[in-house]
Amino acid sequence: MTTQTAPPDQRETAAKLERAEKRMRKRTDVSSNWALLGRALLRLALVVFGVLTLLFILLQSSGDPSAAIAGDDSTVEEIERIRTEYGFDRPVLVQYADYVWSALQLDFGQSFQLDLPAMDLVLERLPSTLGLILAAYVVGIGIGMPLGLLSGLTDNKAFEWVCNMIVLAGQAIPVFVYGVLLVWLFSAQMRWLPALAPDGFEAPPLALIMPIMTLATGPMAWTLELTRSGIRESMQEDYIRTAESKGVAPWRVVTRHAVRPVLTSLVTILGVDLAGLLSGGVLVEVIFAWPGMGPLLVGAVNNRDYNLVMAATLTFAVIVVLINFAMDLLYRRLDPRTRKNGG
Amino acid sequence: MTHPAYAPETTPVDLPGAGPAVPVLQARDLRTVIARGQDRHPAIDGITFDVNPGEIVALVGESGSGKSLTALSVLRLLKGAVQNDGGTVTVGGRDLLGLSAKEMRAVRGSEIGMIFQDPMTALNPFQTIETQVAETLRLHGEWSKAALRERILTLLTEVGIVNPPMRMKQYPYELSGGTQQRVMIAMALANEPKLLIADEPTTGLDATVQAQIMVLIKRLAADHGTGVLIITHDLGLVSGISDRTIVMYAGEVVESGPTAAVLSSCRHPYTRALIEATPRVEGGAERLTAIPGSPPELHPRPTGCRFHPRCALAQDACRTDHPHLQSRAEDAVDEFRCWFPVEDAPLGGLRIVQEDETNTGIDEDAPVLEELAEVARHRTGTALRATDLRRDFKVGRRAVTHAVAGVSLEVPFGETLGIVGESGCGKSTLARLLAGLDQPTSGTIERDESESATSGREARLDFHRYAQFVFQDTFGSLDPRRTVLQSVSEPLQNLTELSTSDRRRTALQYMKLCGLPASMAGRYPHELSGGQRQRVGIARALVVEPAVVVMDEPMSGLDVSVQAQIVNLLQDLREEAGLTAVLVSHDVGVVRHLSDRVAVMYLGRVVEEGPADEVLSDPQHPYTAALVSAVPLHDPEEEAKRVPILLKGDVGDVSSAGTGCAFAARCPVAQDVCTTAEPALVPLGETATRAACHFPGSLTTAIQEIA
């Protein structure tokens, strides 16, 4: 910050942009928002397309899966039959086109193991996984954010230390170690909580505690840290000083003014974290026998259930992409500077 | 069609209660300390001053003077290590320093309003204007929805915002700098405070916008009887707006009194030096007084008089005894803090400050000086000729902005061309084009024929040997990971065939020339002061002995005293080394001081061009006239007589229609033809000046008729 005659030329481009924007805005005010949305959707489609392609390449690179599907002690005829049945004998591009077309219709064929449509199996388990993820975020952010705010705004050394411990522990303890630890403590030793939750959300509430808490430690740790440093930084902004000079009470200053930028960075990180949390979710689901997509995928992989693997993997990826897209939109809502101007 | 605005007549304001006016603010022995570890260092050392209703008091100083802390102290907005350490601040009959936090919050925004320096960051970017103004109203009063809206509209109109209903719904980033500052003023005055504190309210704004804000503050103070405390470093602002002035240095008041007295017959050497360090738009000073070194650190402070290390008039007593404030009946100023006050004398007539390597301009013993001068002697003719230069930028998907829209200029060898204008005029873009840092969309730049022009990379290198650039942002233009020596010698590495030891030697010589001792060679940019960094930038530009040096706002971000050092350095380079230069600046005074010729730019075009003295003392183009008039004169009496020209709105508020004169929409004397036909830049009569106007000189005539 300079107190000297800071040259207004920094605003030169800004002023130019402003004038041009105004001209543009007069013509396309209504349509510009739609145009932005359209462009974002296009990007979304491109990523989904890339996701489909990557998966296809991965699976193709493993060579001909017919032998694996057929099993170890199958005859050559059986393998050949599977090859034609699944269409692995066709040229790659044809397979690709067919694959993309079917994928868009959510048709992944039948699960080899269970002889049911693969996608149906996945969709059946989808809500459990999504629910778990959502619960983990709600709990994690619900605890992490208030703690972070308190920590960032106060100077209590003891409290700071506790928060540091939470953050370090949350980041260093692997999620599966943590899960097993909780099981050992609360199921094996104290017998307070059931060790498994095979009914998912229909299980008694006690069974939900450990899976959700285990998964929530990750978000809790980074939310705490992010909020803590974010609020400290945001309190240094000039407009905080302005608010204080108007006589705004300290608590209001925080909630009405300082919190906003913290929220925007939270939204950004959440999008990035999601894939990681889904990863952790698979582990948690395995440990607690949660009826989600994780164990389904693990089983499919072990059994070489090609179609199911495709369906499940793709669903995971699409979840990530869609939620990231939603976060993007949310970010625009939160930060007015990104609106109307192409971000 | 408006004629230039006047300062309105001051209407006496009825104050509640009988008797003489009570000061709105009474600060007595105010003290502030900064705690560092175990130590508590005084930042403000007991200052005392009053602000009366309707009076505008300016608090002037440089960095470390404590002026900003004073403002924050009044409102008790000090944070962390900075704490209040005593004294009283009486507003409305109560000592603010004794109030509880809750009581203090009731004072802020209602009895005292405050505006800050950078309105873009001082406004909450996430809230609309309406929300922010409403907040301050609702905090201190009960408002129905309708009444609230009404009040906000009234406020926005009163501060001169056009189309308030639309502006209300907008976000800060959608407004121009001037409009943002008006919003801040509206917020500060929303609850009819008795006192307005303004911390550098016009810094960073365009000159013409500064003039508008100045007039606005004056009018509001007069209309509402508000006392105003302005914190500033800008003596021009002081001259233009304040009734009384307090000069601070190193945490204490060194002089105070009526502004006219302080500016024309001050007693403290620092005040005088400060005045002489500021370049004047009306010209006249041969050489600025550059105060050596930098303002003192917080700790340790010099013994005795805090100014003595930099003062040429210091005597033994000054080194040992700390002077107190004294008043003498025969002085026009109220008080000063000096054992040996200076008497009235013409500007430049006294030697006030010490001289050292930082403020003696260039080092005249430097051997390269003779080399440079020699080379310059052999160069004759035109150094740069730009013909119909254009530079377009794509904005978004379809729109194009014409940053430089057809500029033709010539820079003869040995001359300095000053390019002056406000934000958005394209001067920075033009500077980069001239220095070869950017390619024009169309148009040509020719240089002296004797430098061969091959194609491709070799041509580019040639051009860089020919023209070098000095950047505006000293921090950003030096690689933080490279030492001073490395930065200065880099051009030699790429553009010459010198050996490593020769490069080192040359770089050191140019550093010496620019007042940087060899001991600085191994330092990193963050270890240097702003003035030193700028010298490094200048040395780097000179090291390949270019034919032309293009400088973009080389003085920005520097203290007034340090700015004068750089100005003197450049002046010496011009006079002793025959430097050919293009100087781009928004500061008309600096441009006048350093340039032979000046070109005034507006929205990508040159609107007037000619010898600096002529153009700036007798401007023909209305924009030039407005620009020059926006800078207050140093002499308060002359300034009071002057009628400022106020333009409508900001540069950004009015978009150019495409046909006709780009300035027509804001021009006070525009006629019909101005909106249809674009005027060409043509010579005026017998003079060496060119102007792009259908009615050159008409604004000046109009003013004279009114005055």
Added chain:
Amino acid sequence: MAITPVPPVDMSGEGPDDDAVARASGRTAIGAFVRRPAALLALAVLAIIILGAVLAPWLAPHDPNTQSPADQLQGPFWTEGGSTEFLLGTDELGRDLLSRVMFGARPALALAFMAATISAVVGIVAGLVAGMFPRRVGAAVMWVCDVQMAFPFVVLALVVLTIRGSSFGSLLFVLAAFGWVQFARVVRAEVMRVKQMDYVLAARSAGGTTFSVVVRHVLPNVITPVLVVWTFNLASVLLLESALSFLGLGIQPPDSDWGQMFATGRAYLLQHFWYALFPGLGITLTVLCVNVLGRTARDVLNPRLR
């Protein structure tokens, strides 16, 4: 006339930007590091772990794969039934836990360091290219990043490793592939920031070629964040590698690996919880130390050299 670099804590905002910036140059970053006890402790512990792993063939009391059916599932030497022969106890096949833990660190650490470094190199190059040519190439690189990041790591690893088998090479491939995206993103952002700085323009005006400007000015200024990312990436890879092992996709028996040991130990949690404890502790401690070092690096190196 002394012009000291340390500015007063002046809220008028004059002088060099940052008090911290002014107080130290790059050289004393190491000095600042040394002054933090937490960092030194973490460094010491990590050094011990690494040394233990590297020197395991010489330091371990037993061969990790030697089975001893008679000594199954003994506890650590301080418990009942334990002996000093097997300091930390034995597993279900009678193998010495201490030796297995020491040897189990080897693949984990080796994979982590190698994967982190490979992804750093790939990511830096990708980020540099994406940052220097943001419009076509950059957009393409970012698209690839987005696509890859859409797949949760475990999901992708499940698919890939089942196809390719869980050799050291495949694991390395998967772990390195996970990390490069982070580096690419950070480096790209830094390059785009630095590109706009005037000193880059000044270097061009001093006659530098694009390549020389990148090497001399851009690269040194983007390296600092890379170091921090590398440390955090190391921690992530350690966690992921152990997670893969836990799922049975990592290093295969009979070779020991912490995650794998933990998974097996889980079955014996009720009676012989230490079996899972030691490998779990090993992972946690290592990751903790790396995290502490990473944070210290981040605090010490930033923002002063920006």
